[in-house]
Amino acid sequence: MGLKIEKVSKHYGEKTAVDNISFEVNEPGVFGLLGTNGAGKTTTIRMMLGILKKDEGEITWNGKPVERKNVIFGYLPEERGIYPKIKIYDQLMYFAELKGMKKEEASKEIDYWLGRLKVEEYKNMTAEKLSKGNQQKVQFITAILHDPELIVLDEPFSGLDPVNTELLKGIIIELVEKGKYIIMSSHQMTSIEEFCSNVVIINRGKTVLKGNLKEIKNTYPAKTLEINTKQDISSYIKEFGMEIEKNIDNNYVININSEPKAHELIKKLVSQGIEIDKFELKKPSLNDIFIEKVSQ
Amino acid sequence: MKDLLTVMKFTMKDLVTRKSFIISNLIILGIIILAFNIPNIINLFTSDKESGDSNANQTMLIVDAENIFEGTLEQINNMNLGYPVKVSNENLSFEDIKTKIDNKEIDDAIIISNKNGQINLEYIVENLVMITEVPESIVNAITAVYTNLQISKLGLTPEQLQSLAPNFNFEMKQTEQEEVAGNPIVMMLMSMVLFFAIYYTAYQVSASITTEKTSKIIETLVTSTTPRTIVLGKTIGVGIVGLMQIVVFVATALICSALFVEEGTFDGLIDFSKITPFLGIMTIIYFVLGYAVYAFLYALTGSTVSKPEDVQTANGPVAIIAVIGFYLAYFTMANPTSELNKLAAILPISSPFCMPFRIMMGIATNQEMLISIVIMLVTIFIVAKISVRIYSQAILNYGTKITLKDMVNLYKSK
Numbered sequence: 001m002g003l004k005i006e007k008v009s010k011h012y013g014e015k016t017a018v019d020n021i022s023f024e025v026n027e028p029g030v031f032g033l034l035g036t037n038g039a040g041k042t043t044t045i046r047m048m049l050g051i052l053k054k055d056e057g058e059i060t061w062n063g064k065p066v067e068r069k070n071v072i073f074g075y076l077p078e079e080r081g082i083y084p085k086i087k088i089y090d091q092l093m094y095f096a097e098l099k100g101m102k103k104e105e106a107s108k109e110i111d112y113w114l115g116r117l118k119v120e121e122y123k124n125m126t127a128e129k130l131s132k133g134n135q136q137k138v139q140f141i142t143a144i145l146h147d148p149e150l151i152v153l154d155e156p157f158s159g160l161d162p163v164n165t166e167l168l169k170g171i172i173i174e175l176v177e178k179g180k181y182i183i184m185s186s187h188q189m190t191s192i193e194e195f196c197s198n199v200v201i202i203n204r205g206k207t208v209l210k211g212n213l214k215e216i217k218n219t220y221p222a223k224t225l226e227i228n229t230k231q232d233i234s235s236y237i238k239e240f241g242m243e244i245e246k247n248i249d250n251n252y253v254i255n256i257n258s259e260p261k262a263h264e265l266i267k268k269l270v271s272q273g274i275e276i277d278k279f280e281l282k283k284p285s286l287n288d289i290f291i292e293k294v295s296q
Numbered sequence: 297m298k299d300l301l302t303v304m305k306f307t308m309k310d311l312v313t314r315k316s317f318i319i320s321n322l323i324i325l326g327i328i329i330l331a332f333n334i335p336n337i338i339n340l341f342t343s344d345k346e347s348g349d350s351n352a353n354q355t356m357l358i359v360d361a362e363n364i365f366e367g368t369l370e371q372i373n374n375m376n377l378g379y380p381v382k383v384s385n386e387n388l389s390f391e392d393i394k395t396k397i398d399n400k401e402i403d404d405a406i407i408i409s410n411k412n413g414q415i416n417l418e419y420i421v422e423n424l425v426m427i428t429e430v431p432e433s434i435v436n437a438i439t440a441v442y443t444n445l446q447i448s449k450l451g452l453t454p455e456q457l458q459s460l461a462p463n464f465n466f467e468m469k470q471t472e473q474e475e476v477a478g479n480p481i482v483m484m485l486m487s488m489v490l491f492f493a494i495y496y497t498a499y500q501v502s503a504s505i506t507t508e509k510t511s512k513i514i515e516t517l518v519t520s521t522t523p524r525t526i527v528l529g530k531t532i533g534v535g536i537v538g539l540m541q542i543v544v545f546v547a548t549a550l551i552c553s554a555l556f557v558e559e560g561t562f563d564g565l566i567d568f569s570k571i572t573p574f575l576g577i578m579t580i581i582y583f584v585l586g587y588a589v590y591a592f593l594y595a596l597t598g599s600t601v602s603k604p605e606d607v608q609t610a611n612g613p614v615a616i617i618a619v620i621g622f623y624l625a626y627f628t629m630a631n632p633t634s635e636l637n638k639l640a641a642i643l644p645i646s647s648p649f650c651m652p653f654r655i656m657m658g659i660a661t662n663q664e665m666l667i668s669i670v671i672m673l674v675t676i677f678i679v680a681k682i683s684v685r686i687y688s689q690a691i692l693n694y695g696t697k698i699t700l701k702d703m704v705n706l707y708k709s710k
Contacts, residue, residue, distance in 0.1 A: 049519050075519045081512030086310060097302045098520040142516055 001062055002026035002181060003048070003150060008057030010043050017043045019205040020057070025183060025198070029176055032196035032213070033185040036294050040205040041185045042078055045152055048183075049075055061150065072099070074148035078155045078185070082135050084128035088119070091127065092141060099146040106145070113141040117167065133160050140168065144175065151175065151182045157191055169194070189287040199286075201293050208293045213286065220289065222281040225254045225262045229276050233269060240265045256281075299521040303529025304536070307504060311537050321541065325548055332552035354379040356434065357396065357405040361387040364408055364415060368445050372437045379403075381434075393420050406434065415442075482571075483629060483653045490583060491622040491649050497538030498590035499611070502598030504530050505687070506607050509599070514691050523688035527680070531591045538587060539580070571656070578665070579652045585672040586648025590618060592679040599687040600702075621645035625653075632657055642668045644675040 003025040010018040018040040025031045035041045046052040048059055050066055061071040083091050089110060096106035114120040117137040122130055127138065136159055144151060156172075157165045172195060175182060186192055192199065193213065200210040209216065225242075227233065228251045237244055237254055240261055246253040256262045262281055269276060284292075311317055358369055358381055369383040382402065393405045397420070407418040417438070419430045447460060505527075508514045517526060597610045624646040628637035632654060640646040641654050647668045654660035 051515065051518050073519070075516065077512075077515040079512040079515055081508075081514065081516055083310070083507075083513055084511055085314065090306075090309070094302065094306045095516065095520055098299055098517075139516070 003066070003183070004058070004060045005044070005048065006058040006060075008044070008047060008054050008059060010040075010047060010052065011055050016205050018047070018054075018202075021200075021202065021205075021207050022057075023200045023207070023210050025181055028179040028181055029197050030172065030182045030184050030195035032192040032199035033183055033202070034189075034192060034199055034290060035185075035202035039202045039294075041202060042154060043205075044202065045075075045154055045183070045185065049073060049152060066150075071150055072146060072148045073150040073152065074143035074146065075151075076140055076143040076153045076156055078158075080132075080136055080139055080159075082127040082139060085126055087124050087126055088114070088130070088138055089123045092138070092145060095142045096145050101146050109145050109147075110141070113145060116171065117141060133164055136160060137164065137168075140171075144171075149181060151180055152185075153182060154185045155187065156184065157186065157188055189285065189290060193286045201290060203294045209289070216289065217283050217286075220284045222256065222259050222262070222283050224282040225252075225256050225265070226278070226280045226282060227252045227254065227266075227269075227276060228278040229269075229274055231274055233274060236265065236268060236272070236274075240268075299525045300529045300532070303521065303525055304533035307530045307533030308537050310504070311500060311534060321544075324545060328545060328548050329552055332549065332556045335558070336556055355382055355402045356380075357382045357384060357393070357402045358438075359384050359386070359388050359393070359405060359407045361385060362408070362410055364410055365441060366445060368441050369438075371441050371444075372434075375437045375440070377433050377437060390420065397422050406430075406438070408438075483656060484626070486579070486656075487622070487626055487629065487649050487653065490579070490586070490652065491618070493538060493542055494583060494586045494590055494648055495615075495618050495622075497534060497541075497587055498594050498614075500534045500538070501531055501591040502594035502607065502611055502614075504534065505595055505598035506601055506604065509602050509691060510604050518691060523691065524684045527592075527595050527684050527687050531588065531595060531680075535584065535587050535591060539583065542583065575652065575655055578655050581669070582648040582652055585669065585676065588676045589644050589648075589672060589679060590614065592676065592683045593617070596679070596683040596686050599683075599690045617645050622649050625650035629653060632659055638664070642671060644668075644672045647672060 005021060005023050008018060008021050009016065021040070021044060023031075033041050033044065043052060047054040048066060050068075059066050064070040066073070086094075092110045092114075093103070093106055096110065097103070101109070110123075111120070114123055117140065119130075119134050119137050122134060122138075127135055130138065140153075140156065143153070153172075156168060160168060169191075172182065172184075176195075182195075184192065184195065196213055198211065199213050199216070201208050224245065230250060232250060233252065234244060234247070237252070242257065242261070242265070243255045244252060245255050254262075254265075259281060266276070266279055356379060358372070360369055360383065363385055369381075372381045372383075388407070390407075393402075393407070396402045396405070404419065404421045407420065409416045409418070417430070417435075421427055447457065452460070508517060593614045594611065597614055598607070601607055601610045621640075621643070624636070624640045624643070626649065628634055628640050628650070631637060637650065637654070640650040641660065641664060651660060651665065651668055655665070
């Protein structure tokens with residue numbers, strides 16, 4: 001069940017934009033599609049939605065080809081687009097009708113989403129009069145208005161201020177709770193880490209890493225230990241042969257050689273009666289993993 | 297089918313609610329109303345001038361103080377010059393005439409005098425800015441009256457008089473077998489109106505497609521419906537608006553004609569018997585078919601550009617084809633029985649501008665009409681197929697302008 005991409009390739013003349021990519025999205029939630037600029041993310045998304053024809057491979061939704069008759073999907077493209085001279089309500093209604101909604105139902109949904117995204121006052125204004133952020137919110141409504149099962153969001157937060165980013169994040173969480181399959185492509189690794197349980201990283205058209213984000217991170221050993229105390233513990237750290245990277249008011253960032261040694265240090269500190277306010281073994285972030293993978 | 301209607305409706309609404317569309321159509325309607333009122337406007341000014349003096353009604357005064365014409369000048373009023381002529385035998389000077397013109401008693405005058413055996417005619421008007429010579433009609437009339445006066449003095453028999461003033465019977469015949477009857481002014485006007493209607497309506501398709509590409513909305517659109525639906529929906533939508541425009545313009549012209557134009561005003565220019573319902577229907581058919589040919593060509597070129605500044609260059613080839621088609625029809629209209637005009641009536645790029653006039657002239661055969669319609673339908677099918685194919689392949693090209701070679705490759709690609 002769900003979306004299955006199997007050995008998909010796309011060539012432009014002699015250039016291979018996507019090379020034998022495979023991944024599966026088999027449960028509701030947010031799936032992260034990561035890659036550098038020009039890695040092949042947008043080409044993969046376009047093939048996924050049937051905008052571009054793939055040269056090789058299979059793309060299926062519940063075992064059937066991804067076509068409008070087999071799956072209701074919503075798409076927020078990276079290239080933001082809107083009819084500049086047409087009223088917001090009219091263009092939302094146009095896309096709603098094209099996606100099979102009835103006028104009355106579409107009208108209700110338009111009002112709901114314009115309100116939910118705090119752009120209801122622009123309903124009867126032409127799009128050219130809106131700020132870029134508000135235009136983006138209108139385009140986001142176009143992608144989800146018709147209650148799609150599969151939602152593809154290409155860089156959904158780019159260009160949004162922190163308030164609107166939080167607003168959009170809240171809606172994405174709601175959509176996940178409703179059981180939607182969301183594929184999110186983004187350069188903002190913190191957003192991906194926040195939402196995605198599974199990811200695929202593409203570099204130069206090829207898959208360089210894929211799987212469950214937690215499991216991936218578990219395969220990477222912790223490299224630093226953070227300890228916040230009220231006392232000076234630098235002598236203990238040196239005793240264990242570790243290096244202090246940073247120390248501000250006894251808030252230590254320590255480079256560790258191995259995780260067991262870090263555990264031993266904490267045990268020692270506790271046994272010596274040192275009050276520890278906070279300690280954390282820091283695994284590499286998705287950002288670190290991403291940079292490492294695409295630099296190879 | 298539902299999507300097609302949705303795209304059509306949206307395209308039509310988008311087009312008719314644009315300020316530029318509303319303003320340009322109001323201007324055209326204003327021009328039509330004004331054009332039909334030109335005779336009334338001219339009359340308005342003329343009657344203002346006339347209202348100053350009821351005696352002055354485009355009147356000419358002929359002064360024959362020496363009675364050279366022996367009282368025969370009154371005959372001029374029987375010669376249908378279109379304005380009354382007063383004759384005076386008083387000895388009026390230039391100043392007297394000037395006073396009469398200033399007082400609007402007369403518009404102009406001719407003073408006849410005899411100087412050393414030579415009859416002298418002095419033509420006096422208010423000013424000579426717009427007049428380069430004495431009106432030929434009055435010169436001929438005065439000459440005829442004087443000739444008759446002199447002949448009558450010769451004492452000729454009625455037969456001799458008859459032989460001096462022969463009444464020739466002129467007849468016109470053509471060597472071509474086909475009988476051609478038409479209204480040249482109407483044909484030229486209709487040819488131009490049809491060309492501009494087809495050209496500019498079809499151009500809207502290209503503009504609409506380019507707008508969607510340049511505003512990047514196309515990517516959302518192609519995930520909402522098929523490229524074929526988009527191209528067909530736009531073409532039909534824009535076509536319906538274009539047809540509605542023509543209907544509104546023609547209806548306005550007819551209403552204006554009924555309201556503002558006196559009966560018989562255009563009798564010399566237009567043979568209304570040639571403007572039949574069949575001609576109207578065929579003109580609409582050729583408008584629709586011609587529009588479809590050019591609209592699909594414009595859809596093709598429109599989908600190859602991604603920047604507004606490239607639109608003119610990309611549409612250039614279609615504009616050239618349209619102009620060639622128009623001039624082929626327009627210039628061969630002078631010789632409608634020529635092989636070139638027959639070719640223009642059949643070629644899909646020129647037949648919409650040519651065939652309606654051949655029908656009006658009564659020289660288009662049913663076979664010719666059928667052939668030209670079939671050729672246009674086949675052309676529309678082929679051009680539409682290529683356009684949809686190229687559109688589907690080229691819509692996501694946001695890079696450089698697509699060349700003809702690229703287009704061929706795109707058409708061949710899967």
